Amino acid sequence: MSDIAAPIRPTRIGALANPTRFLELSARVQPFLYGLAALVLLPALWLGASAPADYQQGETVRIMFIHVPFAWVAMMAWTAMAASGLGTLVWRHPVADVALKSAAPLGATFTLLAMVTGSIWGRPTWGTWWEWDARLSSVFILFLMYLGMMALGRAFEDPARSSRPAAVFAITGFVMIPIIKFSVEWWNTLHQPASVMRMGGPSMPAVYLTPLLLSGLGFTLLFLAFHLTAMRTEILNRRIRALKRLALARAEG
Secondary structure: OOOOOOOOOOOOOHEEEEHHHHHHHHHHHHHHHHHHHHHHHHHHHHHHHHOOOOOOOOOHHHHHHHHHHHHHHHHHHHHHHHHHHHHHOOOOOOHHHHHHHHHHHHHHHHHHHHHHHHHHHHHHHHOOOOOOHHHHHHHHHHHHHHHHHHHHOOOOOOOOHHHHHHHHHHHOOOOHHHHHHHHHHHHHHHOOOOOOOOOOOOOOOHHHHHHHHHHHHHHHHHHHHHHHHHHHHHHHHHHHHHHEEEEEEHOOO
């Protein structure tokens, strides 16, 4: 029986290394995260909706307040997966594989939302829905990587058999994150350069920067809440599958 399916037992790694203790703690933290995400997102989106129109982009600038956070979370999700991959390979953390595979569908969703909102923003700004430049192409590759990770996680009936390949994929695939981040600086692209995370500080006015940062924080909290929910569901599903296999083995024996 795997660590996820096992009952409560002592752990040397810490409380969160025990799946049962993780379920107990996350049950208390999860509602708080959802509530905090709502408290941050509501004023952030209101400030974004009431911000003045940009002198160049007009009203379409408001898409920035959801598109940019979607892109941030898309990259953050793979970063979290790479960190979980280290937890699997180096520390053999029993919950790390759950964290890695539970983040993949969420990362794919946020990446897709970033591409869709970016296309809606790009049509009036650039005159095209899509352009195969460095930034857009690298984000699309990230989306395909998420789909590949999801397929790898479902390739084996026993999730433990795909834990090491998934960890290696997550760690090596992390190279795509700096490529996406610096693509607008390394190559000529339609995409505008960084205006928040840049040397010398943000370049945009506070009327846009404040709701953008609040929105980024709100969607980050929402991702964390979704991730906890997905992890709890995955742990319980693995336990159910393990109990079914145990019952079948006893019946056959």
